[in-house]
Amino acid sequence: MSNSPTVPVQFSQRWHWGSRQAISFLMQQGADNPEVLSLAAGLVDPATLPCDEVQQIVSDMCRNPAEARSALQYNSSQGSPRLRNALVQHLEHLEGRPANEIGLSADQIFLTTGSQQLLSLICEILFNPGDIAFVAAPTYFVFLGTLAGVGAKAIPIRSDEHGMVLEDLDREIEKLAADGQLHRVKLIYLVSDFENPSGISLSAERRQQVVQLAKKWSHEKRILILEDAAYRELRYSGTPLPSIWSFDTKHEHVVLAQTFSKSFSPGLRVGYGVVPRELIDPLSDRKGNEDFGSAHFNQQIIARAMESGIYTQHVDRVRHAYKIKRDVMLAAADRYFRDIPGVTWVHPDGGLYVWMTLPQHIPTSFDSPLFQYATREENVMFVPGELCYAGAAEKRPKNQMRLSYGVLEASMPDEAMLRLARSVRRCA
Amino acid sequence: MSNSPTVPVQFSQRWHWGSRQAISFLMQQGADNPEVLSLAAGLVDPATLPCDEVQQIVSDMCRNPAEARSALQYNSSQGSPRLRNALVQHLEHLEGRPANEIGLSADQIFLTTGSQQLLSLICEILFNPGDIAFVAAPTYFVFLGTLAGVGAKAIPIRSDEHGMVLEDLDREIEKLAADGQLHRVKLIYLVSDFENPSGISLSAERRQQVVQLAKKWSHEKRILILEDAAYRELRYSGTPLPSIWSFDTKHEHVVLAQTFSKSFSPGLRVGYGVVPRELIDPLSDRKGNEDFGSAHFNQQIIARAMESGIYTQHVDRVRHAYKIKRDVMLAAADRYFRDIPGVTWVHPDGGLYVWMTLPQHIPTSFDSPLFQYATREENVMFVPGELCYAGAAEKRPKNQMRLSYGVLEASMPDEAMLRLARSVRRCA
Numbered sequence: 136m137s138n139s140p141t142v143p144v145q146f147s148q149r150w151h152w153g154s155r156q157a158i159s160f161l162m163q164q165g166a167d168n169p170e171v172l173s174l175a176a177g178l179v180d181p182a183t184l185p186c187d188e189v190q191q192i193v194s195d196m197c198r199n200p201a202e203a204r205s206a207l208q209y210n211s212s213q214g215s216p217r218l219r220n221a222l223v224q225h226l227e228h229l230e231g232r233p234a235n236e237i238g239l240s241a242d243q244i245f246l247t248t249g250s251q252q253l254l255s256l257i258c259e260i261l262f263n264p265g266d267i268a269f270v271a272a273p274t275y276f277v278f279l280g281t282l283a284g285v286g287a288k289a290i291p292i293r294s295d296e297h298g299m300v301l302e303d304l305d306r307e308i309e310k311l312a313a314d315g316q317l318h319r320v321k322l323i324y325l326v327s328d329f330e331n332p333s334g335i336s337l338s339a340e341r342r343q344q345v346v347q348l349a350k351k352w353s354h355e356k357r358i359l360i361l362e363d364a365a366y367r368e369l370r371y372s373g374t375p376l377p378s379i380w381s382f383d384t385k386h387e388h389v390v391l392a393q394t395f396s397k398s399f400s401p402g403l404r405v406g407y408g409v410v411p412r413e414l415i416d417p418l419s420d421r422k423g424n425e426d427f428g429s430a431h432f433n434q435q436i437i438a439r440a441m442e443s444g445i446y447t448q449h450v451d452r453v454r455h456a457y458k459i460k461r462d463v464m465l466a467a468a469d470r471y472f473r474d475i476p477g478v479t480w481v482h483p484d485g486g487l488y489v490w491m492t493l494p495q496h497i498p499t500s501f502d503s504p505l506f507q508y509a510t511r512e513e514n515v516m517f518v519p520g521e522l523c524y525a526g527a528a529e530k531r532p533k534n535q536m537r538l539s540y541g542v543l544e545a546s547m548p549d550e551a552m553l554r555l556a557r558s559v560r561r562c563a
Numbered sequence: 564m565s566n567s568p569t570v571p572v573q574f575s576q577r578w579h580w581g582s583r584q585a586i587s588f589l590m591q592q593g594a595d596n597p598e599v600l601s602l603a604a605g606l607v608d609p610a611t612l613p614c615d616e617v618q619q620i621v622s623d624m625c626r627n628p629a630e631a632r633s634a635l636q637y638n639s640s641q642g643s644p645r646l647r648n649a650l651v652q653h654l655e656h657l658e659g660r661p662a663n664e665i666g667l668s669a670d671q672i673f674l675t676t677g678s679q680q681l682l683s684l685i686c687e688i689l690f691n692p693g694d695i696a697f698v699a700a701p702t703y704f705v706f707l708g709t710l711a712g713v714g715a716k717a718i719p720i721r722s723d724e725h726g727m728v729l730e731d732l733d734r735e736i737e738k739l740a741a742d743g744q745l746h747r748v749k750l751i752y753l754v755s756d757f758e759n760p761s762g763i764s765l766s767a768e769r770r771q772q773v774v775q776l777a778k779k780w781s782h783e784k785r786i787l788i789l790e791d792a793a794y795r796e797l798r799y800s801g802t803p804l805p806s807i808w809s810f811d812t813k814h815e816h817v818v819l820a821q822t823f824s825k826s827f828s829p830g831l832r833v834g835y836g837v838v839p840r841e842l843i844d845p846l847s848d849r850k851g852n853e854d855f856g857s858a859h860f861n862q863q864i865i866a867r868a869m870e871s872g873i874y875t876q877h878v879d880r881v882r883h884a885y886k887i888k889r890d891v892m893l894a895a896a897d898r899y900f901r902d903i904p905g906v907t908w909v910h911p912d913g914g915l916y917v918w919m920t921l922p923q924h925i926p927t928s929f930d931s932p933l934f935q936y937a938t939r940e941e942n943v944m945f946v947p948g949e950l951c952y953a954g955a956a957e958k959r960p961k962n963q964m965r966l967s968y969g970v971l972e973a974s975m976p977d978e979a980m981l982r983l984a985r986s987v988r989r990c991a
Contacts, residue, residue: 142815144841145749145784147713150688154848184635189860190625197618207612207830248676248854255853260578277852284852285575321573356573402635402859413572420582424705424712425683426676430858431830432617 153284160501161518168510172551175516177331177487178542180460183453184400185445192439206435212419212427214246214407215434221441222407229367230381238386243409245418248429250365250394250406255281256425257361257390257408260417261321262287268322269307271299273490273523273535275331275363278324282525287321289525298337299325301344308352322359323349327379329366329486332523332537336484342379349388359411360389368398368450370485371458380409387411395437397487398450403433457487460540460548464489467549471556475563487541490520497562498533509558515551581712588929589946596938600979603944605759605915606970608888611881612828613873620867630863638859640847642674642835646866650835653869657795658809665809671837673846676857678793678822678834683709684853685789685818685836688845689749690715696750697735699727701918701951701963703759703791706752710953715749717953726765727753729772736780750787751777755807757794757914760951760965764912770807777816787839788817796826796878798913799886808837815839823865825915826878831861885915888968888976892917895977899984903991915969918948925990926961937986943979 161175197203213219219241227234234240247253262268264286270279272291282289290307293300304323311317323345327337337345349358362379380391386409394406410418422428440446465482468489472478477494499505499519509515520535521528538555540548589603625631641647647669655662662668675681690696692714698707700719710717720732732751739745751773755765765773777786790807808819814837822834838846850856868874893910896917900906905922927933927947937943948963949956966983968976 142781142783142785144689144787144839145746146688146845147691147694149691149713150845150849153852154845178637181632181636184632186625186628186631186635189631189635190621193618193621197614200614203614203617204609204612205830207614207617207828208609209606209824209829248857252854260574261572263575263577266575281852284849318573353570355570357570359572396637400635400860401637402633404854404856404858411572417574417578417582421578421712424581424709425853426680426832428832429676430832430861432828433858433860 149284149286152286153280164510164516168514168516171510171514171516172547172554173516173542174538174540174551174555175518176542177539179397179401180456180541182544183456184402185440185449188440188445188449189400189436192436192443192445196435196439202435206432208431210428210431210434212422213415214244214428215431215438216241218246218434218438218441219244221438225441226409229375230377231375232381237381238384239409242415243386243412245408245410245415246429246434247406247408247422248404248426249396249401250363250392250408251277252429253390253392253406253408254278254361254363256418256421257322257359257414258282258285258287259421260414261359265319267311267316267320268324269304269320270324270525271326271330271333272525273332273520274324274525275326276518276522278363279525291525294333294335296335298327298330298335298341299345301341301348304345305348308348312352317352317354318356320352320358322361324361324363325379326363326365327367328364328376329369329483329488331366331486332488332518332520333490334481334483334486334488336376337379339376342376343382345379346382346388353388357388362389362391364391364393365397366486367393369454369457369487371454371461373484390414398453399437399440399446403436404429405433405437456545457540460543460545463545464538464540464548464552467552471552472559475556475559478559487539489538489540491536491538492532493534493536493559494563495534497559499536500533505558505562508561509555513554513558515554515558517555577712577714580714581708589944592938592944596942596944599938599942599944600975600982601944601970602966602968602979602983603946604970605967607825607829608884608969608971610972611884612830613868613877616868616873616877617828617864620864620871620873624863624867634860634863636859638856638862640850640856641843642672642856643859643862643866644669646674646862646869647672649866649869654837657803658805659803660809666812666814667837670843671814671840673836673838673843674857674862675834675836675850676832676854677824677829678791678820678836679705680857681818681820681834681836682706682789682791684846684849685750685787686710686713686715687849688842689787693747694749695739695744695747696752697732697748698752698953699754699758699761700953701760701948702752702953703754704946704950706791707953719953722761722763724763726755726758726763726769727773729769729776732773733776736776740780745780745782746784748780748786750789752789752791753807754791754793755795756792756804757797757911757916759794759914760916760946760948761918762909762911762914762916764804765807767804770804771810773807774810774816781816785816790817790819792819792821793825794914795821797882797885797915799882799889801912818842826881827865827868827874831864832857833861833865884973885968888971888973891973892966892968892976892980895980899980900987903984903987906987915967917966917968919964919966920960921962921964921987922991923962925987927964928961933986933990936989937983941982941986943982943986945983
């Protein structure tokens with residue numbers, strides 16, 4: 136018998152898999168250095184947040200007591216039918232084709248707490264420990280944690296200026312099939328527009344090809360594609376592309392994940408997926424166990440925003456604000472980094488990130504001289520690029536940075552880039 | 564190579580564990596029978612929902628742009644510091660003792676999407692497949708699904724009019740220890756106030772004893788108690804009890820889960836836990852992977868409701884409304900069931916449920932004559948009691964019903980009970 140106060144809690148294997156220090160460390164750095172100009176934070180620009188709009192919507196909603204009561208009551212795990220109907224129209228607009236032509240209806244839509252919860256739920260219902268997901272190199276680093284949390288194996292696939300190189304993906308799957316491991320391949324994860332972190336969009340040709348590739352390798356078990364289109368509506372230049380989902384005409388392979396966190400408000404936590412019909416019940420079961428459904432109140436706010444046209448107007452303003460900041464960032468990159476030999480960066484057509492590559496001999500990791508100098512002496516912070524790679528640590532490029540212009544005020548990206556360039560010169 | 568449209572999706576083992584038909588079946592019954600008077604639904608009374616209050620709060624919030632922007636931005640996985648501070652005061656009030664005396668501070672509080680998400684996260688971070696949780700017989704049936712979803716084994720412990728019988732619990736743990744299985748025991752789950760479904764509250768004496776028991780059996784690994792106090796603030800008679808948590812003076816064993824879903828609005832999906840400090844980081848890691856934190860906007864609404872006194876006033880009104888319905892239910896039970904031999908029911912001091920036991924020969928399951936007759940001929944629905952038991956199906960009592968007066972308008976419980984009594988007489 137023991138009353139010892141030191142008896143440890145025994146946490147689950149899954150928690151151990153999913154626990155990661157990277158984000159915690161980044162957030163701690165931010166908290167410890169409040170003066171820092173953050174090129175690291177994935178937050179959205181506070182100036183773009185729809186305060187007046189939300190107040191107006193809630194006010195209108197509450198003028199109708201039946202509607203307000205419904206919004207404040209439980210709803211289903213799948214989420215508000217009203218918002219799902221509004222999303223059908225929204226997706227018609229984004230795809231540039233009518234719902235009946237693209238085979239879309241509200242029953243294929245599943246609402247979540249931000250799109251992150253959709254990514255997490257998809258992993259929960261698909262992956263047994265040891266199952267395989269393919270991700271781009273580089274890819275969205277938070278999703279690597281989500282995959283780790285279910286014990287999945289993430290295999291990185293090389294990217295070029297058109298996104299994931301599908302010949303490499305095909306070859307990897309072929310190798311696994313030859314090894315008798317094809318049944319373990321569950322998912323291909325792609326951030327299709329202005330990828331986090333690289334800023335690159337998957338070309339239209341590859342969007343079509345990757346669906347063909349998933350079909351081709353779906354022998355006894357179906358291979359799904361998780362298309363993370365979180366930044367889709369934040370395009371500032373170039374031509375909008377149809378989603379990968381739109382090329383999957385029978386809607387059997389592609390899960391399209393989108394969110395209102397970037398285009399409207401992350402504090403409302405409304406995201407959604409368009410999913411193959413067989414996934415709706417498993418997702419509902421799982422979400423029922425996790426939280427009974429996301430906040431109905433917030434879903435109804437977004438529904439009203441979409442129906443009233445408030446949303447469309449707002450996204451236009453958001454796009455305009457970010458476009459200015461992107462241009463400031465790219466101009467600053469050119470101004471301050473042009474003369475540093477071996478530095479290159481991607482010019483994104485949208486999204487929130489500039490992906491910069493330094494010469495090989497300048498590592499960017501948390502313990503690198505650059506990261507230390509930048510955060511401590513120059514008060515500027517970035518996300519080390521190596522966090523964005525799956526696979527063996529020794530094979531990851533160590534000389535890259537994700538630079539976000541999301542949260543900084545319009546004049547600040549220039550100053551942040553100046554400080555960062557000074558830091559890089561110092562470590563060169 | 565195959566392009567077959569019938570290649571199946573292979574779902575995870577965890578999804579299979581967690582998929583249950585009971586709730587889906589109940590919800591489907593409700594959808595298929597819109598005329599039904601539901602004694603089954605766990606929804607709250609729409610008439611109690613705080614429409615005007617929420618409008619006023621949002622309006623006040625938006626008068627301060629900095630505050631509104633913060634509410635519409637991301638926050639941490641642990642949740643709004645402002646709400647966590649307000650909850651310290653709230654819990655002081657509920658426990659009837661100052662925070663420093665009960666050892667409570669805001670850093671022990673973790674905010675979730677309803678308290679269901681806290682229950683789910685606790686299971687995620689604790690349980691490996693095959694680990695053990697003890698639950699009362701009967702217990703909250705949704706939590707049985709949550710345990711199943713992580714592959715946990717739920718062992719039922721007999722209850723009497725004072726709640727779980729702790730001698731039985733002690734004996735069960737002793738048996739497991741003798742079997743070398745003590746390391747698998749992770750959790751004791753208790754709905755401390757007006758238990759869903761039984762309406763019974765755990766006595767003060769047992770609240771203290773169960774903490775001692777968890778300490779006593781925490782040899783190499785700590786045994787936690789998950790105190791689900793979802794109904795705590797819905798007391799209509801009798802004396803409030805200190806939480807089980809308050810008897811765990813070092814705050815090492817008890818997780819106290821509470822929610823605003825019953826007392827304010829389920830559509831806002833704000834719940835919380837007071838947890839041992841070692842659990843905060845694992846919960847944050849896990850929640851970071853699942854959704855990055857619940858809606859900050861909703862947390863700030865609740866914080867304002869608490870700070871302004873709106874919440875306290877509202878809960879008084881909610882309590883008053885439910886007390887009337889509880890009294891109508893109990894009077895109707897007495898009126899219509901008194902003369903049916905062998906029928907007994909619990910008189911709850913709070914919560915939303917009356918737990919009724921029929922004679923042994925009248926089963927209440929979905930496929931029973933009673934359930935069929937009641938839903939089809941009398942348009943009244945209830946939750947079959949057997950859903951609320953863990954353990955072997957053949958050992959579960961089959962002759963009980965959970966009857967909720969939550970969602971029905973004030974005059975309706977009487978009519979619903981009349982119809983139910985007719986159904987029971989018909990099947991007797």
